[in-house]
Amino acid sequence: MKLTIVGCTGSFPGPGSPASCYLLTASDGDRTWKIVLDLGSGALGAIQRYTDLEDIDAIFLTHLHPDHCMDLCGLHVAVRWKPGGWNRDRIPVWGPAATADRMATAYGLELDPGMHEEFDFANWTERSAVTVGPYTVTPYAVNHPVEEAYALRVEVTEPGDDGNAVRRILTYSGDTDSCSGLEDAARDADLFLCEAAFEEGRDDAVKDVHLTGKRAGEAAEAAGAKRLLLTHLPVWTSQTTVLAEAKPVFSGGVAVAVAGVHYTI
Template sequence: MKLTIVGCTGSFPGPGSPASCYLVTAHDGQRPWRILLDLGSGSLGVLQRYMDLRDIDAVFLSHLHPDHCMDLCGLHVAVHWDPAGWGRERITVWGPEATADRMATAYGLELDPGMHEDFDFRHWTAREPVRLGPFTITAHEARHPVDEAYAIRVEASEPLSDGTVRTSVLAYSGDTDTCEGLVEAARDADMFLCEAAFEEGRDDAIDGVHLTGRRAGLMATEAGARRLLLTHVPVWTSVNTVVDEARETYDGGLAVAVSGVTYGVWSGDRLAEPKAGPKAGDPLHR
């Protein structure tokens, strides 16, 4: 399983990255499957550096704040108004129950048909697995000030050349404060992609919104996650501060997500060395 950081800036796009969007790729022995975890503001353009939009197998939304879902409106335009025709089935979009109506309203559409002609909207049931190609995706209730917020666990079972199957686990926090659902999502994960938007001493008195680096480390330790990749760091939060905080509460491999970097997520292995993504104008990666 591979994880490409498309966007990782918290709350709104920053000068070096769009808002939250993560491309996850795994192979079932026949073809690569590509899913997106969130599609936040500014991410759709950068995503096209790494793939053709027609190759999106599904989109999985953690919650409906714009920095995690708003570029679904742009994807609607790409599907609906392509002069050559989309030529593919509707894109499946998993998210909170209000996703279809929220997206239609954001784009100024009538709720019927809204974006239903382009997207097959399905809503999460917490702890109920969704299976797609080599992936099993499970949403766990998170703690954030919206009607529905989820942390997402992604398991990929990929056949190897020796006939065995390797299963690897990626956990994604979405936006959340400390909670049991987050620990469940990240239990024994090979990589835990976890938000760290707040700083101790500045924001730690705020409850139920975001994690500090210290809290992210505590959640990773409690879950037994093998690697911790901090993300969703806003422009006003110090990367060095949240890393130092996380190191106080977590002693495993630790890094910070950077837009344009791809990681291998391998079961029981060390975090693969990151690879720089393609530059603008490079051929699409298929």
């Protein structure tokens, strides 16, 4: 499984990266499947560096803050108005219950049909897995001040180099502060892609919104994750600071996500 960091800046796009968006690529032995975790503001342009839009097999949204979902509006335009027509069926979109109506409202559409002609919307059920190609994706409710927010556990079984099946796990935190759901989602993950928007000391008065590098590291350690990749850093949060917070509390490898970088899991 390959992870491409399309966008990793928190809260709004930064000068070097769109907001949250992650492209996963994996094979089932017959063909390559591509799924997208979040499609935040600014991400639709950047993702076209790595894939044709028509090759996206499904989109999975962690929650409905604009920096995680708003470029679905632009993709709606691409699907609806591409000259010659869109050459695939509707794109499956999993998300919170309000996703379809929120996107229609954001674009100024009537709720019926809204964007239902372009997207096949499905609602998350907490800890109930869905399967697309080789991916099994399970949502875990997490601690963020919206009606529904989830971490996503992505499990993939691919053919190995020796022909035997290989199972890999990526967990993506979405946005959250510390909680048991996050640790459950990240249990034994090969790669834990975890937000660290806040800094210790600077943001201590703000509870139940975001993690610091320290709290992300603690969650990774408690979950037994193998690698930790810190993401969703706003422009005012220091990479150096969150790394320094995470390293003393996490025994595995830790780095900060950079837009345009690919990781093999």
